Amino acid sequence: MRHPQLNRHGELTHLLTTEGLSRALLMRLLDRIETLMPQATQSLDPSICLQGKKVSLHFLVNLCEDDRLTQQRFVRAAEQMSAEVQKGDVWRDCDILVTRHASSGAPFELAQHLPSHVHLINAGDGCHADPTQALFNAYVIRQIKKDFSNLTIVIVGDVLHSREARSTIHALTTLGVPEVRVVGPHTLMPEGLAQFGVRAFTKLSDGLSKADVLIVLPPPQAAVVGTHIPSLREFELAYAISKEKLSCAQTDCLVLTPHAVSHMMVDRESTHLAVNMAVMSLLAGASS
Amino acid sequence: MKLLIKNGRIIDPASGVDVVGALCVAEGRIVAVGPIPPEFKAERILDATDKWVLPGLVDLSAQLSAPGFSSQEHLETEMRAALAGGVTTVVHAPEAQAVVDTPACVRAFNACFDWVRPINIYPLGAMTLGLAGQGLTEMAAMVEAGCIAFSQADRPVLDTRMMLRAMQYAKTVDVALWLRPQEPWLSQGGVAASGAYASRLGLPALAVEAETIALQTLLTLQRMTGVRLHLCRLSSATALAMVRAAKKEGLPITCDVAVNHLHLTDVDIGFYDSNFRLDPPLRGQRDRDAIRQGLLDGTIDAVCSSHLPITLELKQRAFEEATPGAIGLELLLSLVLKWAQDTRTPLVEALKLVTAGPSQVLSKCVSAPLPGVLCVGAQADICVVDPEAYWMVNRENLVSRGINTPFFGRELSGRVQVTVLRGEVAWELRL
Secondary structure (H helix, E strand, C coil), X not given: CCCCCECCCCCECCECCCCCCCHHHHHHHHHHHHHHHHHHHCCCCCCCCCCCCEEEEEEECCCXXXXXXXXXXXXHHHHHCCCEEECCCCHHHCCEEEEEEXXXXXXXXXXXXXXXXXXXXXXXXXXXXXXXXXHHHHHHHHHHHCCHHHCEEEEECCCCCCHHHHHHHHHHHHCCCCEEEEECCHHHCCCCHHHHCEEXXXXXXXXXXXXXXXXXXXXXXXXXXXXXXXXXXXXXXXXXXXXXXXXXXXCCCEEECCCCECCCCCCHHHHHHHHHHHHHHHHHCCCC | CCEEEEEEEEEECCCCEEEEEEXXXXXXXXXEEECCCCCCCCCEEEECXXXXXXXXXXXXXXXXXXXXXXXXXXXXXXXXXXXXXXXXXXXXXXXXXXXXXXXXXXXXXXXXXHHCCCCEEEEEEECEHHHCCCCECCHHHHHHHCCCEEECCCCCCCCHHHXXXXXXXXXXXXXXXXXXXXXXXXXXXXXXXXXXXXXXXXXXXXXXXXXXXXXHHHHHHHHHHCCCEEECCCCCHHHHHHHHHHHHHCCCXXXXXXXXXXXXXXXXXXXXXXXXXXCCCCCCHHHHHHHHHHHHXXXXXXXXXXXXXXXXXXXXXXXXXXXXXXCCCCCHHHHHHHHHHHHCCCHHHHHHCCCHHHHHHHHCCCCXXXXXXXXXXXXXXXXXXXXXXXXXXCCCCCCCCCCCCCCCXXXXXXXXEEEEECCEEEEECCC
């Protein structure tokens, strides 16, 4: 069965998930992000331009700060590429549709009903996928660590409810990362992690042993406090990162948190911008 | 009408008859099987050359009305869908939208279906008032009004004491309980069977223990009370192993499975196709294999359609928001035949699961005459099937208002040509 994000020629027509993307395609995306990095903050090279294209955003969630930030990043990326950002329920008339939905799989249902000229970017669906965040993580790791093939990468937090975790795991395993670990309590671990190619740990010190990269997920949402974990305080006692806890990781361990990257060379906002521009330009067929 | 069906391969799994010959019908009953009595003068003759002549199918679980499909017109359409599938007898579960929980409701239910000249419908009454799991219904009076057994549909009972009392009372009234094992808390919120695939899709998972813990409770209470129990739509290998052991122990239990679970597993959900959003959910290959084994070794007594028509508006949504369920009346026979072909199961054994098998389950709830048999004296509920006819499951070929089936767009073999109900031709396929 052909993946709905690929057309019959195997080209990317939507970006719904990192799962199922080939290594070649992922590398192409990372290369494009690298090309666009200088463009993200300067004037755009006219050859990479979405002039005349329309971008529409539909975030069918109760907007929180993260949702607004994500929206702003996509709007800035579209504007940087001279695309027109549309408002309102005009998604059938746009060229690129960016969605975020509370239910896993919603973009797949939507993609089936879109006109063929509309390209869909999934900005997050339920607990399932956040491909642009995964591309961000993969790009930063490549920039600092250069080579995926000898890394131990650890993801800490509420993996069960994290679309970032799932998308990042798929991207990293496809890119050849030999060891991907997740750390968290059993109550916040999905089943079948071994089939994802991932090792699970409940003790932070065990999971962090000799880690090259640490990805810290956002704190568990209020809805799981009391049902999955007794309190945020106890969760932080076990899983919050500190200099002391990082001592069992590699000395040059790269740490990515929701608000910062430990390496000074990485400008978060420029990188997010470049990721969004890269995805939009690839889907819309702009040359570079 | 005096009806003669000639030259067909007459297959009656109940008696083991498998012979090419004639079947004669008069005054709503079968009067001869095999040779034609010399004095029989048919008013209508059906030539069933190269066709199978089967008992009308017996479906132990079908809902003929559902949200968006509850008008009289819709009921008639779903009845015709049943006939198009060769189904002449249906056990109708109590519905959340119109709960049958009093004798008056039973009479109203029967009156409603009488008006549309139905197939044979056996209503299940609600075990508790409003299916709320709190107050017992007047089981004795409802049996008097026409219920054959009692059920909680898909609503779990929260209070185990209530379940115990319901079993004790049902035993008092000498009536069976038809229950689907569902642990009330573990079954909340899950939309896909727990496992690697649900994790991959980021879907809320439904642990298999939601079925097995509840089943353990039901079997324990059943041993305490001695009530007759029919377990509906089992879906897991562990549950079937428990039923196998319980039957070996001699407990008076029977069980059925939904026809879609003979074929499909969780990975068939693919890219969130909500036609595969079912209840119980599709499980792993091990569970599907256990179901297939259970059908062969007699652990499972019947296969049902679990028919539930759902509007496009309720189905074409994100997977976890879509209403679970699928139509199945028109696919029941084809899917059972497909299973028989795939597993090289003898035809008679396969057909038993939709005729004599469910008939045997019903025999514990209703007095004779039983449906699903082709013998002299039986009510003439018959279907004539072309085993070589292939048909596409699409809007044009489906009679049901719903098109929600995982097999939509697939080609199946074995198509009902004629359905006879109480001796009258009630359905003929027109191409």
